[in-house]
Amino acid sequence: MRQLKPEYQWLLPAGLESAVPARRSTRDWVVDLLCFVLGYGFTLLVTIDLLREHPSVVPEWDAAPTWLIWLDFAVGTIAALGLWWRRGRWLIPLAVFSAVTSLFTVAAAITCMIMLFTVAVHRRFAIMAVFAGAAVLTNAAFPLLRPEADRPYWETMAWGVVFIVIVCLWGMVVRSRRQLVRSLRDRAERAESEQQLRVAQARSLERNRIAREMHDVLAHRISLLSLHAGALEIRPDAAPQDVATAAGVIRASAHQALQDLREVIGVLRAESPEGTPEPPQPTLGALPALADESRSAGVKVRLDVRIEPATVPDGTGRTAYRIVQEGLTNARKHAPGTTVDVAVDGAVGDGLTIDIRNPWPLLNPSVAIPGTGTGLIGLTERATLAGGHLKHGRTPDNQFALTAWLPWPS
Incomplete structure (x- = not known):
């Protein structure tokens, strides 16, 4: 001890x-x-x-x-x-x-x-x-x-009392000083421990953020790869032109996935000014390109953006983009061949609404795309941290609906 x-x-x-x-x-x-x-x-x-x-x-x-x-x-x-x-x-x-x-x-x-x-x-x-x-x-x-x-007696006694008082006061001063030094040392050690704890928490939060970012970015790309590779596996006798087209899409998607991975890993190496977004950080303006990528993979996407993307705050736009990206990825995984309707609407002060719907699949997909099963959980967390909420599930008209609301301050 x-x-x-x-x-x-x-x-x-x-x-x-x-x-x-x-x-x-x-x-x-x-x-x-x-x-x-x-x-x-x-x-x-x-x-x-x-x-x-x-x-x-x-x-x-x-x-x-x-x-x-x-x-x-x-x-x-x-x-x-x-x-x-x-x-x-x-x-x-x-x-x-x-x-x-x-x-x-x-x-x-x-x-x-x-x-x-x-x-x-x-x-x-x-x-x-x-x-x-x-x-x-x-x-x-x-x-x-x-x-x-x-x-005389009283003089001797008085001098003795004076010495006793001086010694006691001196000892109390030394004791108080040591108490103060001990208190300051404890406060310094406690502050250092708290700082180390804050650093550890910041590192943990950063790792979680990077993991979510990697999931959001790569799941979309890799699902496209898996979808095209599965089509080639199912149709080995496809026309050479179709095979070449699918191979080109696979190559482009793989190249883009590697590029996105480099950008995500770059977040760990490059320090950006505080308050500025770190790449990759797409916003609502990138939704048409996202829909085109899904269409090139054979997914029918109807995109309806009823607002001006540039007017939406960057933080809200990034969260909305990730929600749409994850919704399209889930549709490709669990309901291939269906039509996905994406609607984005809202107004300043009323908030931003994202609604993603596709028919409930009647049969299991012939080529199952693996996943972690935590994508919707991560989306719910993102929406909650942004001050909004997210709901998903089967609707009475036999559709799968993913609906999110995000605040849009004035």
Whole structure:
């Protein structure tokens, strides 16, 4: 399990802060060494000074008995060694030890301040407040147990409270800064993760769009190939002129299919300015050419466009073109030899209506053209994304109808 750094253990729930072992970094080793040198160095300095006949560092406590000086040194040594284990689970026991011994110790004063500062940095405010209150109480009792020679009680106590408040405030500032850094880091990581997710979603949407585009473009061409190849298979004794004509149509359709495939794949390689359509993007103006292609394959198409294609918005025109293209492809697949009626009508504000009808086939086609069965599903999705709707099915007069409505804003 990944370990939290000591400066981030305040994020853990209550009761778990001291249960997580801290992994000490190089910076932590340097800080702990500095704290030990300061704490134990002060202990040695005070002890040596108090053992002299006339102390110069802490002359206020020159009347202390020898046994108390050595006891003070032992307590200061233990507290200073405890600084190496103040991170993690041992912080609270060490802080309690420092709070109790601060009733009488002089040599461990710096160590006790460091321990209180550590509590303010690594623990919640409530825990820090308890130890700060305990420090104030022991500070109030200290001048009674070890009074200073030339300083009144209230002055000694006031200076002790000042130091306690400074240490606690300093620790709270460090803790707040670490919280802020942690919050900013989390926000940055979250923003990066969200950006990666958006990129992945954009890639997925682009792949789906390319797949739909390839289906719309190639299904139409390949169905023409399959239809002519099936005719040649059924009529092997056809006249040479008919065979040559069918072969020419197959060659032209195959060439056009390859060209369309190159254009579709080119979408993945070329970046177009944002907001401009990417090829291939035919609109309603290309419907006559689409109908002619189907007629050249032997499909009877009656095209009735009752609007001016140039007045239709490009996005609506592209969607309408794909709907007509898929409708003609389905008619060739499932109802060969029938007449397909295509009607496009509408007006600004009323919307654009596409109606494609052909007689319901009485017999299964002799040459089945394979398909995925998802063409109408894709058309429905296209129409829905464009703000319109699409319906298809068998009509009471035994026809298959494909009807779509697309918005045509003013």
